[in-house]
Amino acid sequence: MNSEQDNRPDQEANGDSALFPPVDPFKVGIQGCCPRCGNGKLFDGLLSLKPRCAACDLDYGFADAGDGPAVFVILIVGFIVIGLVLWLQVNYAPPIWVHILLFAPLTILLSLLSLRWCKGILIALQYRNNASEGRLHRD
Template sequence: MEEDSAHFPPVDPVKVGLKGCCPRCGEGKLFDGLLSLKPRCAACGLDYSFADAGDGPAVFVILIVGFIVIGSVLWLQVNYGPPIWVHILLFGPLTIILSLLSLRWCKGILIALQFRNNASQGQIQRD
């Protein structure tokens, strides 16, 4: 990542991550579409090539959404005992919607935290 000579006020990584905004200026958009990143910020020109969220957002989404959906399925089954088609009709779309929204939010937050903490891939220094 290139060093930047311009000064920008610090932004909250959680707020800009949830809104999908640039982690440096908080103005430009981070995403081009649902989950793909833009090449750079339109407002401040920050190059997003440093951003590598990897599998972190997917792991968080699987754990959080899985906990919510499976807990809801079990609660519904124990209290009302509906047929299986009711579970599919209710929790299929809920799982998809929650997963896509959560994945975008988690990816934005992790990229903003990566920028704020100047995180990069670990390298071994050999003498």
């Protein structure tokens, strides 16, 4: 195997016949771009996926992030928001309505933004590593 083939993802295993240079899965995931070419858009709206890439015609049928992005978002955003709530309560002891007024919009904003990023990153990593559902191999 030559060095040119070593630097690109396993495209034959993904069923890709076209050659595309490898893209950074974290960069294209955060930008919401195609995991193969890095140019087309991955999302149709806020969180729903497009059926295929407009630039390279990659079918996004393989993409199944499942509950992974939601778990990461709950843990990360929850840690940040609860930390801020505790800090505010200990230092200033405001009434409960101040917490609701400040942290309800912050939680919703952080959750939606980071859920899109996390979903894009996990789909790009899924494509790059040719991840799929586990199957039993029978001879």
